[in-house]
Every structure is written in structure tokens, then in C-alpha cells.
Amino acid sequence: MEKTNLLKRSIAEGIGTALLILIGAGTAAYNGIITAHGSAATLADAGIVAFAHAITIMGMIYTIGKFTGAHINPAVTIGLASIGKFPWKEVPAYLIAQFAGSIAGAYGIVVILGLDGVILGNLGAPGLGMTTGYLQGIAVEAIATFILMFVIMGTAVDQRAYKGLEGIAIGLMAGGIIMLAGGATGAAFNPARAFGPYLVNSVLDGNINWSQLAIYFIGPIIGSIVAAFTYRMIDSSREYPVSTKTSFTESVK
Template sequence: METPSLFKRCFAEGIGTALLVLIGPGTAAFNGIITANNNESTTLADIGVISFAFAIVVMAMIYSIGRVSGCHINPAVTMALASTGHFPWKEVVPYLIAQCVGGAIGAFGIVTVLGMDGVLLGNLGATVLAPSTGYFQGIVIEAIAAFILMFVIMGIAVDSRAPKEWGGLVIGLTVGGIIMMTAGATGASFNPARTFGPYIVDSLLGGNINWIQFPIYVIGPIIGAMAAAFTYNYIVGTRELPLANETIHNEVAK
């Protein structure tokens, strides 16, 4: 099967990231509206629902656009794959732009569904540190979350010996599990585009965003994802894994 053009793959990444933000942070924003109107605190059950929403949309996107673009929908994943030779560096910037633009479009989609309450009460599902979480601690937590995700991606999606038909289910459930564990501390982003979309749109529409925290959601995920990719390569040996062109071909052929 012929590899789709870079434009088509970036277009797919933009759509995938937009839908990720619409469904994932959108569910978090809706929960924020409910808790604000009822003067209640977010519960573990609420986190479970939000985690499940993320898991569902990640699974759906992998099975929908995985064969087109590889379904990175996360700049940290793209950079980790490139850093270990499983994705061409010359295509990294177009992918990152597509993902960030998609994240912003998805955030505007939340406004379309929830209205200004989604901005003023739900904060568009924007990630924020808990009062008890320090800045450096936040970076470490986001790095750990991205490490877990990327390690699983390497094992189930990149390694040619893995059962690829299970990739969407395994990765989606992993995302849900990570969110359950880390949402209370950092908001559980481990995806710079997922944080960027709600941040930029919330700021444009008069929401309350602390941009000082944004580097946490860039530095942590990139470090964690790269560390996971190199760690997996070290464990299994680079000769057991496909190189950049092979990875693209394998994703397209699924």
C-alpha cells in the first residue's frame, strides 16, 4: 500500500488531536461545570469517568488513523520516535504543528458544545498543578506518565513482533490508567498538544490560565517519552525494531 503524503498524514494527526481534546478535556470541562454549579469537589469517580473518556477516544483514533499517520497525536511521542530513529526528523515539525493546531481546534469544539461555561467554569479541561504539587515535582510526574505511555507504545505498536491488532485497546487503557493515577497531582496531560489547545483557547476567551506552568507539560512529557523509547531499545536491542521508513510502512499497511 502506498504511503500517504505528508500533508495527508499531518491532516490526520490534526483531526486525531482535535478529537482527543474535544472528548478528553471536554469531558473534564463538563465535569468542572457540574461540580461548580453544585458546589462540589471532584471525586475519584469523576476522575474515572474522565479517564474512560480519554481511553475511548485514544482507542478510536488509533484504529481510525493509525494506518494513515501512525496516530501519534502527541508531540512527545513524535519526538521520542524520531530520537530513536523510528520516525524521520524532517517530518517532526509538520507533525508538531498539526498536533498543536488540532489541539486548539478541539478546544474551540469544547466551547461549541459547552458554551462559555466551558471556559469560565470548566476551564476547557486545562491541566493545572494541585496546590500541593511543586513545579519540579510536576515535571517529574509528567515525565513518569509519558514514560509509561511511550514504553507501552514501543512494545505494542513499534516492535514488529507485537500483536498489532491489540494496539488501540492496550494503549487506550494505558492512557486511562495513567490519568487515574496522576490527574490529582498535575491534571494528567503527558501530551503538550493536549495542554496547549485548552490553554491558548481559554486565554483568548478570557479564561484563567497560568502560563508559567505550561513548560511543565512540555519538558516532562518529552523527557519521559524519550527516556522510554531509549530504554525499550536498550532492553530489546535496536536490531529487533524497524527503522523510520519501515515504521511508517508498517503503520500504513495495518
């Protein structure tokens, strides 16, 4: 990993998160525009949205991972810090960058799709399905993030894993999770993925249900922490000292 200062790493995290929102949530918003004009939503549509997220996550891991670890998700940052794989003192900077990036990415959707992206596409903001209850939504988001974080731990954090394919594994897993859980909660499993579209929707008078935002904070943070500790428990033969490094692949030495 090329060692860079915290400011530069935070900027990279912000850019990575912005692109995740722009491309991932932007694709969801565009799909919303299409269905609003009379086209029925299909599983293929969900697959396209999932693929957009997957390729963006892959791209960011291979682009900024060597500098920042490519968390692009506050839940991942907190999960890594909870087991000493990321310094707590750097967590605030990463979180600020990620949430700022999510706002920038949401405004980027508006630039590309116009107000239709807000009114018809809701900026790709996640929301509960018609039959999904509030607590169920938290559970779904927790499970989704657990799966993602468990894969991150096994493919990117654990140095014994074969290196070079972690971006593909994590990206494809994220896509699979979206195809599974998208109908229930929108499958954000990332507080920043929800926050930016919610805020910008609100600013531009879009239709947003702020009462649901907590689901996308509580569920992912719980899921990420539980996954990190679960993986550490399974791998209990190894010790995990607090690391001052930020790269997934470097931080387990």
C-alpha cells in the same frame, strides 16, 4: 499501512488531536462545570475523564493509525524520531498539525459547552494540584509519558508484539495513568493536550496560569525520549535503522 503524502497524514494527525482535546479535555471541562455548581469531585469523576481519553485514543489508533501511526501527541512524535523510528524531516509537519488540532479541539469545547466551559470548566486545561511543586510536576509528567511511550514501544512499534490489540492496550494505559496522576498535574502527558486549552482560555479571558505550561512540554518530551531509548536498550538484540515509514506497526521492519 496505506502510504499517503505528508500533507494528508498531517491533516489526519490534526483531526485526531482535535478529537482528543474535544472529547478528553471536553469531558474534564464538563466535570468542572458540574463541580462548580456544588457537586463534590470524586474518584468516579476522575474515572469518567480517564475513560473519555482512553476511548478516544483507542478510536484514533484504529481510525488514523494506518495512515499516520496515530501519534496525536508531539512527545510521541519526538520520542519516535529520537530513535530513528520516524523521520526528523517530517516532525515539524506533525507538530504543527497536532498543535493546530489542539486549538481547534479547544474551540470545539466552547461550541458545545459555551463560555461555562471556559469560566467554570477551564476547557479541561491541566494544572498542578494544590500540593504539587513545579519540579515535581515535571517529574510526574515525565513518568506518566514514560509509561505511555514504553507501552507504545512494546505493543505498537515492536513488530513481534501481537497486532490488533495495541489500540486497546495504549488507550487503557492512558486511562490508568490519568486516574493515577490526574490529581497531581491533570495528567496531560502530551504538550498538545495542554497547549490548545491554555491558548483558547487565554483568548477568551479564562483563568489560566501560563507559567505552568512548560511543565507539559518538558516532562512529556523527556519521558518519551527516555522510554524510547530504554525499550531499545532492553531490546538490544535488534537493530533500529532510520525508517522512512510512519506506521507504528510497519516501521520496525
